[in-house]
């Protein structure tokens with residue numbers, strides 16, 4: 159029987175059926191960070207248990223680390239207590255820990271692939287909903303809660319319901335200035351923020367075949383914003399090329415054997431899916447959100463919805479969102495003034511994101527009054543950007559170039575919005591209060607659109623700002 | 635590790651309307667700077683409940699008539715966003731023992747079940763009707779019957795859904811799966827050996 163990659167991986171990692179009807183599933187790699195793991199280690203101690211496979215468990219610190227003054231002790235005593243607790247837990251239980259001093263620290267979803275821990279055909283778990291990112295490599299990766307972190311620490315397994323699989327095809331060609339971020343914002347807008355509940359998303363089609371690994375990660379990352387806990391792309395030569403030589407990947411003969419095995423993993427051409435959805439790349443334009451869920455988005459040249467003109471079922475949500483965002487119904491989103499530009503997060507803070515933006519940002523200046531920060535997803539990304547002089551382009555434009563971490567994606571460190579500031583953000587969530595101020599406002603967009611907003615001081619079409627010729631751009 | 639068999643939850647209810655209520659809203663990230671879950675209860679829904687200076691905003695959870703409510707009524711896609719277990723932990727510590735929503739985000743549903751909080755799904759008009767009944771009489775007892783599953787309120791009963799695996803594990807007192815996962819360790823080792831990379 160032809161099978162999808164999801165089925166192959168699920169079946170090979172199945173341990174047994176549980177009395178509830180769930181499956182006990184083996185987890186190949188367990189990634190942990192400081193926010194969702196301390197209580198799990200606490201439970202482990204209480205139960206007198208050990209980490210069963212410490213060599214398959216990897217930790218880093220990302221959510222609470224400051225991105226400017228990174229020497230310990232941190233100025234925030236709570237943050238300092240958390241990093242110390244993580245270090246103590248990793249030492250006591252024998253877990254590999256990518257500390258700041260190791261030079262390998264960063265956002266857990268950037269570090270996993272970078273270190274070659276994320277591999278095709280593995281199962282991955284992490285106490286973080288954006289674990290779906292790792293699916294870009296043909297892994298099946300689950301975001302989990304803290305009790306499940308405990309389960310995986312203690313048993314390297316967890317109890318799961320088997321999801322259905324939806325294949326999402328994007329065929330055709332994206333026009334210049336349209337990025338992976340626009341693709342996933344479009345998919346979420348079309349399928350809804352809960353459209354993926356109960357599904358694993360398999361992304362494919364010409365656009366994904368052409369995407370590099372980092373673009374695939376951007377899309378898989380936001381699967382959860384569409385309700386899908388798992389998102390993945392079938393592995394191909396690009397996947398293997400990206401992984402080759404990375405620290406935790408097999409070497410020599412073992413590498414060749416692994417690649418041979420990985421080639422068998424891709425979904426069989428005639429396998430069945432529970433659902434199939436097709437999109438055209440040509441229909442996708444640079445996108446921004448106007449509301450308080452990632453599904454509340456429009457193309458840059460569209461207008462902000464009017465609650466009187468939307469479907470009744472949406473009306474309350476639209477009113478609530480506009481009330482929070484203080485945006486005018488029916489007005490264009492383009493031209494909305496911004497206060498902060500944030501280029502970072504596990505969605506869009508990898509090398510190619512900064513490279514792409516730097517290419518356009520050179521010689522431009524951040525608008526007066528806009529606070530612009532660029533936060534590499536990992537220390538390694540930061541180092542490469544510095545070697546290539548990318549940091550200099552950002553600094554000269556007026557961006558602050560920071561140390562690696564989650565930063566203003568969720569503002570558990572000192573990087574926060576103040577009052578009702580509006581932030582043009584390359585992150586993944588525009589929830590109320592997400593960026594640290596309960597009344598702060600977030601507009602999600604691609605990195606280049608963040609740069610465009612930074613230099614103009616308002617939500618802008620990056621294609622116009624940076625002179626990107628596009629057949630779809632109606633020029634004035 | 636014997637757990638309580640959860641066959642029903644009953645008590646006062648409170649209605650927090652809204653769709654797509656995310657876990658950042660249930661427990662804002664800044665309150666996750668902690669290494670235990672203790673004390674999270676008072677921060678549930680903090681930013682929608684409190685003004686900057688810590689004084690109360692008008693919110694159902696601040697209404698003294700709703701004090702002691704154990705059942706939370708709400709909209710669709712409840713608990714979307716972050717996987718933080720801090721969210722159901724905060725609700726549990728704030729006294730909630732059952733939730734009725736139109737639908738749930740998956741990770742939140744699983745996290746809540748593991749804490750022994752049944753997450754019932756019901757039709758929107760039914761939730762609104764129950765909310766209206768509770769509004770009229772705050773002391774009205776709402777009952778979540780896990781077995782059927784059904785919601786009873788006054789002399790009315792409403793259809794509800796609860797995923798089989800959750801229902802089974804609540805009824806059997808196995809809602810926290812750790813004991814059963816540990817029982818399977820021999821097979822875990824076997825699977826790991828077969829996979830050859832773990």
Ligand code: SF4
Pocket residue numbers: 220221265266267286288503504505563564567568585586
């Ligand atoms: S960057 Fe944002 S979304 Fe990603 S792990 Fe950090 S807080 Fe979560």
